[in-house]
Amino acid sequence: MASKAPRPTLALVGATGAVGAVTQQVLAMRADIWGEIRAAASADDAGTVLVVCGREVVVQELSPEFFDGVDIALVDVPAPVAALWAPIAAARGAVVIDNSSALRGDPEVPLVVPEVNPLQIRNRPKGIIANPGATTLTMIDALGVLHAGWELTELVVASYQAASGAGRVGMARLYDELEVVSGHRELGHQPGDVRRLIEHELGAESPFPAPLALNVIPWIGVAAEDGWTSEELKIRNETRKVLGLPDLRVSATCVRVPVVTTHSVAVHATFARKIDVGEARQALVEAPAVVVLDDPESLEFPTPSDIVGSDPRFAGRLRQALDFPNTLDFFICGDNLRKGAALNMVQVAELVARDLAVV
Amino acid sequence: MASKAPRPTLALVGATGAVGAVTQQVLAMRADIWGEIRAAASADDAGTVLVVCGREVVVQELSPEFFDGVDIALVDVPAPVAALWAPIAAARGAVVIDNSSALRGDPEVPLVVPEVNPLQIRNRPKGIIANPGATTLTMIDALGVLHAGWELTELVVASYQAASGAGRVGMARLYDELEVVSGHRELGHQPGDVRRLIEHELGAESPFPAPLALNVIPWIGVAAEDGWTSEELKIRNETRKVLGLPDLRVSATCVRVPVVTTHSVAVHATFARKIDVGEARQALVEAPAVVVLDDPESLEFPTPSDIVGSDPRFAGRLRQALDFPNTLDFFICGDNLRKGAALNMVQVAELVARDLAVV
Numbered sequence: 001m002a003s004k005a006p007r008p009t010l011a012l013v014g015a016t017g018a019v020g021a022v023t024q025q026v027l028a029m030r031a032d033i034w035g036e037i038r039a040a041a042s043a044d045d046a047g048t049v050l051v052v053c054g055r056e057v058v059v060q061e062l063s064p065e066f067f068d069g070v071d072i073a074l075v076d077v078p079a080p081v082a083a084l085w086a087p088i089a090a091a092r093g094a095v096v097i098d099n100s101s102a103l104r105g106d107p108e109v110p111l112v113v114p115e116v117n118p119l120q121i122r123n124r125p126k127g128i129i130a131n132p133g134a135t136t137l138t139m140i141d142a143l144g145v146l147h148a149g150w151e152l153t154e155l156v157v158a159s160y161q162a163a164s165g166a167g168r169v170g171m172a173r174l175y176d177e178l179e180v181v182s183g184h185r186e187l188g189h190q191p192g193d194v195r196r197l198i199e200h201e202l203g204a205e206s207p208f209p210a211p212l213a214l215n216v217i218p219w220i221g222v223a224a225e226d227g228w229t230s231e232e233l234k235i236r237n238e239t240r241k242v243l244g245l246p247d248l249r250v251s252a253t254c255v256r257v258p259v260v261t262t263h264s265v266a267v268h269a270t271f272a273r274k275i276d277v278g279e280a281r282q283a284l285v286e287a288p289a290v291v292v293l294d295d296p297e298s299l300e301f302p303t304p305s306d307i308v309g310s311d312p313r314f315a316g317r318l319r320q321a322l323d324f325p326n327t328l329d330f331f332i333c334g335d336n337l338r339k340g341a342a343l344n345m346v347q348v349a350e351l352v353a354r355d356l357a358v359v
Numbered sequence: 360m361a362s363k364a365p366r367p368t369l370a371l372v373g374a375t376g377a378v379g380a381v382t383q384q385v386l387a388m389r390a391d392i393w394g395e396i397r398a399a400a401s402a403d404d405a406g407t408v409l410v411v412c413g414r415e416v417v418v419q420e421l422s423p424e425f426f427d428g429v430d431i432a433l434v435d436v437p438a439p440v441a442a443l444w445a446p447i448a449a450a451r452g453a454v455v456i457d458n459s460s461a462l463r464g465d466p467e468v469p470l471v472v473p474e475v476n477p478l479q480i481r482n483r484p485k486g487i488i489a490n491p492g493a494t495t496l497t498m499i500d501a502l503g504v505l506h507a508g509w510e511l512t513e514l515v516v517a518s519y520q521a522a523s524g525a526g527r528v529g530m531a532r533l534y535d536e537l538e539v540v541s542g543h544r545e546l547g548h549q550p551g552d553v554r555r556l557i558e559h560e561l562g563a564e565s566p567f568p569a570p571l572a573l574n575v576i577p578w579i580g581v582a583a584e585d586g587w588t589s590e591e592l593k594i595r596n597e598t599r600k601v602l603g604l605p606d607l608r609v610s611a612t613c614v615r616v617p618v619v620t621t622h623s624v625a626v627h628a629t630f631a632r633k634i635d636v637g638e639a640r641q642a643l644v645e646a647p648a649v650v651v652l653d654d655p656e657s658l659e660f661p662t663p664s665d666i667v668g669s670d671p672r673f674a675g676r677l678r679q680a681l682d683f684p685n686t687l688d689f690f691i692c693g694d695n696l697r698k699g700a701a702l703n704m705v706q707v708a709e710l711v712a713r714d715l716a717v718v
Binding site: 154156158160171175178179181182183185187188189190191192193194195209210211214215216217218219223226227228229236248249250251253255257258259260261264266268277294296297299301302303304305306307308309310316317318319320321322323324327329331 | 513515517519530534537538540541542544546547548549550551552553554568569570573574575576577578582585586587588595607608609610612614616617618619620623625627636653655656658660661662663664665666667668669675676677678679680681682683686688690
């Protein structure tokens, strides 16, 4: 109402994927500040009709012209596709918010989490803003709050990442595998028995590099340097960039678990100053998007299936590391499709829209 | 053959549980050095006939007289039961190998892992030797080998622990829950939807403090001091005791995952000296009971369902921590019913039997 500017045109690219579906849910739950809304996907899905904020939107095939007149484009496509199309969209005048990993490392592309570094949306010489990965987003605003109080110096994390991190095909594979193993109470006792049954029933081709039902898989992403995975290095690089701590010491182990949606992270965070667990808890309680579920006496702690589908991050198991005076250990869960992807993109889009209206 | 001593009498206490069943499998696969074999369990299971090393063994109800003439007793019962019965068995002349946590912290009870501290079997003034917990046993011989080379100073670990850590009822609950959720492809998207369906179908009473199917649970054991669980403090205390490092700095986060059997641990281990990943790998390759599965280029890494039912520990994902020059990160899996319980007890029993024969 303060602004007389026309409502911005929003484009959803990759609208028919798992993140696209949640983006539409998230948009429906928030104040509708948008004018026209467009959607694009691969040719296979062109013609699909979506309902976005009450508008019927026909999915188009991606083309340069699709972006003409678009103010803000939320792009959720594989990294090579994003690397190609994000600059095209930006060249056509859209501010691009890209959820792939393609451009997160580019020093001319800011990596923005509204609760942590909102002002970085303005530092976008290429017209592109990147969304961090879902594992980083699970813990980054809790870390931001703690860093503000105690100055983060080291981070050792192990993740428990959900199937939907691999998109719709990841979720479908997990459901398929669960149906195959269900009722087989002899499974899980002999080497490879789960793998043999699943590969016999479903074939070996999978979005995951091992069976996921009745298993955990310590390999996510692709091989990077020296035995690290791309996913593990992303956590290091993205945390450093969002927090503005280029020398932060980080070690991450990323593991896929048979959960549909919501990533969890076991965090061992070390600070420059001695951290008091009561003060840390209070800082997290006051953080707007973090909910503290931490009453061990009544078995209150976050689990992914209990918090999936909600917007905040849920932190629990807060404890002072017994042998590390400046270290806090905790466990934190966040919906990897919401804050871990769609919600953060929409929040960034809203910040940009407000900023465009002011300018 | 070297010894003319009569073959020792072996007693299995808690013979009808999940660990008892695997103990019988393990005994059947090893050289039969035993004379008489007896078995005891709770009154409910008395009269059950087991076949142990080819002998038919009728399960007896536990009594003081049960231990008369027993040389070595393998005890796998809940901690309060063990605290009561282990001294009774020892008073009747048996060397007790106790798998509960009841006596692990007693300075007069050695905690023995044959690959790490075999000579400790002789320091048993109470006639009792304790078996470490399964999570400690998953990583302890790998840590022992690395400690011998580089001197361990700090340990940060996060676990992925299987349902059978809660015994037969734990496995049964996981299978039950999987049958309930299987086929419900709408599950895992709304807060608590998995919990509601499972509690509706199976009731809320469970060996686990939250749903385990399609979930992970960051709470194992009971509340200990300052927000830590008993399971997390066990890892700290047991690792220190087995390695003889009372000041080792340890932080552990223990998480239950929907795997039937085999615990996994993400390990971040720091040493007094700079560690070279190639040398560390070679040391682990040479360790008799550790198998290194670590060829990232061909996606070779250990997963619990691939290695369950086998004796060694399987280590992979070995990498030099990028920002911590003296730190090695790795992922390790071990069958929590075999090495994590039955196998280690049997190995200790064999050491004691050999020692008794010599004496």
